[in-house]
Amino acid sequence: MNTSIAKTLSILTVFLLLTSVSAVQVNSVYAEDASKTPTLKFLADQLIEIASKSKVKVEEVFDKIKTQYIGIPYEAEELYEEGVKLLDDAISYRNNGDYPSACKYAIKAMQKFKLALLVTYKFTLKLEVRKVENETLKITCLRKAIERAYMFADRVEALANSTEEKFGYNLTTVKLEIEEAREHLENATNLLDEGLVDEAAKELAVARGILGKCVGEIHSAAKKFKITRIECFLNQTKKRLKSHMEEVISSINRTSVLNKTRISQALQNASHSIEVAEEFIKRGNVEEALKKLEEVREHVEESTSELESIKPDVAKMLRKVNTFEIKLRWLEGMLKHMKFKGPVLTTAEDKLEEVKNLIKKVSDQIKNQKISEAEETMKHLEELLEDIEEMLSS
Known part of the structure; x- marks a missing residue:
């Protein structure tokens, strides 16, 4: 058993020696020539x-250890989980280039x-050297493991409660599973008292398995809720952007201001950020989607700022x-739905x-900076619209 662990540890030591050299290569290649991405990709792979x-x-x-000993040292399990998380991050970075x-x-x-592996090796070696593979030590270790499992169950329950409170998600089923895990822990304690x-x-x-499953369900529920919420936010943002674009485009088409290009570019950038945010949401990347939606707000503010640079009047x-x-569109709709003409x-x-002709006329007047003439036309427009509304309402 220990020979196998020692052999594996030696192999990993060689791996780490190789990675130390690789780390130097990464920095060297990256600093020397940014065009050597294929080399970096090969090294990353x-x-x-x-x-x-x-x-x-x-x-x-x-x-192998689980077949001969009570369990894996808690510290070793934590280190292993950290390693898995880092490896997942490495793969994600690789996939993103x-x-x-x-x-x-x-x-x-x-x-x-x-x-x-080193922590595990020291643990098993200590057991071998001190000949502590007796029932008393097993019971002691198992009791500690059960105690840790109870504490873990408390943490999982606290996580479920905070997730419910934060996202309004119903995790009643998960809480029942946590109680089931506690029942198995109680059974484990009773069996241990009997020497079994x-x-x-x-x-x-069994209890650990249930608790691990609960953690996964909680994280999954929180992620689904975040995605649902950001999808709603995205749809609201799209509607607001559409309305804003219609208003801005209508305004810039009626004036000869010099910043039309910048306004149009800001609106294009906002639309592009919306599209990118949608792609991130499809991939489940909520954080990046939120960043893009924040960019939309910034681009809208930019277009508004540019538009406000026009003279106030x-x-x-x-x-x-x-x-x-x-108002014209509203009156047209009202007229369309009247049965008898x-x-x-x-x-x-x-x-x-x-009215349509006058709107075109006043737009041309504003564009050609004939402000006084535009004001007169607008007065006529306002009176005309009031007359039509009174006609259709009577």
Whole structure:
């Protein structure tokens, strides 16, 4: 047993020696020529492959230890989990094209795997040297493991409660599973009191499995809720952007301001950020999606700021023309849904056509900076719209 662990530890030591050299190569290649991305990609792939093999080696040792001892040392399990997380990060960086980071995290993962194995090796060696593979030590270790499992159950329950409170998600099923895990821990304690060590260990293993499943369900629920919420936020942002774009485009088409290009570019950037945010949401990357939606807000503010650089009186007139257009569409809709058309409605239709012509006229006047003429046309427009509304309402 120990010979196998020692052999595996030696292999991992060699791996880490290789990764130390690789780390130097990563920095050297990256600093020397940024065009050598293929070289970095190859190195990242190799390091991730080595780290994955290291992970498998650790798991093999853990499996062997579980057949002869009560369990894996808690510290070793933590180191192993940290290594798995670092390896997942390395793969994610590699997939996103960040090869230097992928190399860096793959090396860190291997270091964690080596430490996990070293802790495990020392643990088993200590048991062998001191001949503590007796029932008393097994019971002591198992009792501590059960105590840790109870504490872990408390942490999982606290996580479930905070997730419910924060996201409003119903985790009643998960809480019932936590109680089931506690029942298995209680069974393990009772069996241990009766001297049935193997049976107690099985109950402990069942409890740990249930608690691990609960953690996964909680994280999954929180992620689903975040995605649902950000999808709603995205849809609201799209609607607001569409309305804003219609208003801004309508305004810039009626004026000869010099910053049209910058306004249009800001709106294009906002639309692009929306598209990128949608892609991130599809991948489940909530954090990056939120960043892109924040960019949308910034681009909208930029377009608004550029538009407000127009003279105040002109900007006010542009907003009023936009209001006239909205009222025109509303009156057209009202007219369309009237069943019987008599002379009054025919007159209203003629007047609405006149409104359209006047809106085009005032837009040209504003564009050509004929402000006084535009003001007169707008007065006429306002009176005409009031007349039409009175006609259709009577």
